[in-house]
Amino acid sequence: MSPSSTLIDSHCHIVFRNFEEDLEEVATRWREAGVRALLHACVEPAEIPAIRSLADRFPEMRYSVGVHPLDTQHWSSDTVDVLRQAALDDPRVVAIGELGLDLFRDKNLEEQLAVLRPQLDLAVELNLPVIVHCRDAAEPMLEELRTRRSEGLCPAGVMHCWGGTPEEMHAFLDLGFYISFSGTVTFPKAFATHACAEQVPEDRFLVETDCPFLAPVPRRGKRNEPAFVASVASRVADLRGVDVDRVAAVTTSNARRLFKLP
Template structure:
């Protein structure tokens, strides 16, 4: 019987209500698929108690704390302090985020930056990586991160759910970021993402589901779940001309290094 290679779903959202009725079955499927660890992203502070409860329930789960760029209405004067306390209270917090910029759905760049900067500051203060959401906003994100890098205030992190060009990828790699591929890498028309998967250095990529969104082919349009990260890894392997085992070992090692995950044999 073939041994399933260990995988890390480096970005998921199983706290969402569409997992309420069958989460035990979902967890059984991710374990059967070889998912050894999950990193649960946070989109706003009200989620933190429920995500923490999931970490209590599933020992392989680690999580981030942060505010998504499309959730600026949840940013308050004390939000940075709330995130700091949450991160300091639980060693299972391994990142700040999901933070970033999104100019695909919104145009409030100034407001998003005003929320992004203190979260980046917090990541530097706590020496935690960031999980970056960047949609139609590569230029302003790169400008901001380069300015921070010049003064030694750019944290480590990952560009989650990568959908940019190879040129944009190279710029984020130069800043030290990892690149994470989601179900979009399985979409036939995602040619730029395919090119990035081929070109990204072996020590700088992760795989993720971003579930319940972006289910990979052949499940596109249905609810995504952590087990389907195996389909993402398989497509990355195909694009790179490697085996699934190679991609699983490499992406798992990269995720363990970035997020300080307590994994064995990586």
């Protein structure tokens, strides 16, 4: 990438313990890689104070508040109020999530829906986009969002760490969602993800790391970090047959539009 190119890591988790010892070095690397902004996702309310502290430390950071579908045990009767207050208290909260459905690891669909629905309602109430985790659950997720759209209650948002089929992708695009590609797009056998990266409209996709998970090739299996979003952008550029500077420019523009970033 040219020195003037900028990138946004639209989904990361640097609050995790495996960043404690070298986070300043990690930040130096993401800045050197051209990452000018990053969006820190939240998986459960207990994380919010620590994520807020990271936003104090790194002015290029914005964040979300929410409950992950594999963390339903952290949902209680007052959780939606906690999330609402956190969002109202800090203008750096630019999304609700990560929320969604995951039927790969858990099969408790009704329990996950009971946690998902009030968060979608909150996003509509606060006019914030949602960050959607959807694994082996495209059908029930689409059903939920289509019902909401028919009622005028479907928020904007992004399908994060995209791993579905092109057909599923187009269904979410039809609902107005963005598609975000992570390190999985660099994996040699991720053929469906490759096809999605080729087909997605230029104004509707983002890049992310989902760090510390899913480090891109050639660092697969190692700790991921925000600087490595450059490898994601490079692979998407290859798949689309365009210059990586073009991918950097459009994904930065798309992330700024979706999350109303400065």
